[in-house]
Amino acid sequence: MGHDHTHDHAPSHSKAFAVSLVLNTGFVVVEVVYGLIAGSMALVADAAHNLGDVLGLALAWGATRLARIEPSSHRTYGWRKSTILAALLNALLIMVAVGGVAWEAVQRLGSPTEINGWTVTTVASIGVAINTFSAALFFAGRKRDANIRGAFLHLAADAAVSVGVVLAGLLVLATGWHWVDPAMSLAISVVILVGTWSLLRDSINMLMDAVPTHLDLAEVQDCLENTDGVVEAHDLHIWAMSTSETALTAHLRLDEGADGGEVLSSVRQTILSRFDISHSTIQTEPHGLEAPCAQAAEGQV
Numbered sequence: 001m002g003h004d005h006t007h008d009h010a011p012s013h014s015k016a017f018a019v020s021l022v023l024n025t026g027f028v029v030v031e032v033v034y035g036l037i038a039g040s041m042a043l044v045a046d047a048a049h050n051l052g053d054v055l056g057l058a059l060a061w062g063a064t065r066l067a068r069i070e071p072s073s074h075r076t077y078g079w080r081k082s083t084i085l086a087a088l089l090n091a092l093l094i095m096v097a098v099g100g101v102a103w104e105a106v107q108r109l110g111s112p113t114e115i116n117g118w119t120v121t122t123v124a125s126i127g128v129a130i131n132t133f134s135a136a137l138f139f140a141g142r143k144r145d146a147n148i149r150g151a152f153l154h155l156a157a158d159a160a161v162s163v164g165v166v167l168a169g170l171l172v173l174a175t176g177w178h179w180v181d182p183a184m185s186l187a188i189s190v191v192i193l194v195g196t197w198s199l200l201r202d203s204i205n206m207l208m209d210a211v212p213t214h215l216d217l218a219e220v221q222d223c224l225e226n227t228d229g230v231v232e233a234h235d236l237h238i239w240a241m242s243t244s245e246t247a248l249t250a251h252l253r254l255d256e257g258a259d260g261g262e263v264l265s266s267v268r269q270t271i272l273s274r275f276d277i278s279h280s281t282i283q284t285e286p287h288g289l290e291a292p293c294a295q296a297a298e299g300q301v
Contacts, residue, residue: 013148016137017061020155023130024054031123038119040169040181046101046127046161053097053154056090060151063087067242080242081207087243088203090150094157094196101161102189108182115181121169127162131155148243150199157192164188209239212246215275223274224250227267229258238277247279260284 028050035043063086066079135155138148168184171177202213211217215238224233232253241247248271254263264282271277 013064013138013151014061016134017057017064017151020134020137020151021054021057021061023134024050024057024155024158027127027130028054031127034119034123038116038123040115040120040165043120043123043165046124046158046165046185050127050158053094053158056093056154057151059089059093060086060148077241080245083243084203084206084240087150087199088207090154091196091200091203094154095193095200098157098189098192098196102186105182105185105189109179109186112179112182114178115169115172117169117173119169120181121166121173124162124165124169128159128166131159131162135159150203153196153199157195160191161185161188206240206243209237211238212240215246215277220248220271220275220277223270224252224267227252227263227270229255229263230267231255241279245279246275246277247281248277249281251283251285253285260286 028047031043031047031050035047060083063082066082069079071078135152135158138152138155164184164187165181168181171180171184206212217236217238220238221233221236224230224236230252233250234253235249235251237249239247252263252267254260263284267282268280271280
């Protein structure tokens with residue numbers, strides 16, 4: 001039996017979360033005040049969206065802190081799954097916030113109100129700068145950590161909304177078409193919902209212990225079975241321990257004369273370097289067992 005895991009967990013991004021929370025909280029206040037002054041539904045709706053994102057960032061930050069708590073006799077994996085829960089809640093929060101924006105935009109389309117285009121454009125431009133900068137802080141970690149991806153999507157969505165509000169303000173100034181303000185909010189809401197779907201899907205899959213999307217079970221099995229000394233790999237399971245760590249368990253039937261220790265060492269190094277699977281538990285079965293492994297049957301768990 002072999003077991004291996006590394007302690008090189010993903011960075012917490014604590015500074016990125018702290019900076020983003022301070023900037024976005026301050027901007028929410030600015031948007032509410034000037035949105036009411038300018039009479040812009042787009043600005044007020046964006047402020048509500050940003051407030052939801054501030055809560056989402058706080059949730060994601062809290063989860064990364066919980067994930068670093070050491071395992072205990074009661075929670076043998078610690079609080080790593082909290083990052084997956086945070087990613088799921090962030091996806092739901094984005095959808096709820098954008099849904100509220102879209103609903104209000106539909107109401108405004110029926111009865112457009114006059115807005116101050118210059119105020120809207122200026123404030124929204126500040127929002128583009130703040131949210132683009134904040135999103136950039138999470139850009140590098142977004143691919144392999146769904147919790148960080150949730151934070152990135154929140155901020156990227158805010159930047160997109162702010163760009164839309166800038167365009168709406170400029171169009172109002174150029175044409176006097178005040179209906180552009182809610183129409184732009186509605187169009188951007190649809191784009192954000194489409195972009196958030198993958199985060200929601202991946203979070204649910206991770207909670208259900210599905211194979212992470214960046215891995216292919218058949219490819220991993222082929223890799224194991226092509227290792228020198230291995231005849232067959234079965235009872236293979238791969239799942240997400242957190243949004244940045246992957247675990248694997250497997251049974252390996254060895255060839256006659258194979259050295260179990262060497263095989264385990266080779267397999268662990270291969271799956272870590274090739275698939276970035278940091279936590280593996282592997283059981284070896286010597287050649288010529290009188291009875292087949294009970295876990296070798298197809299579909300057996």
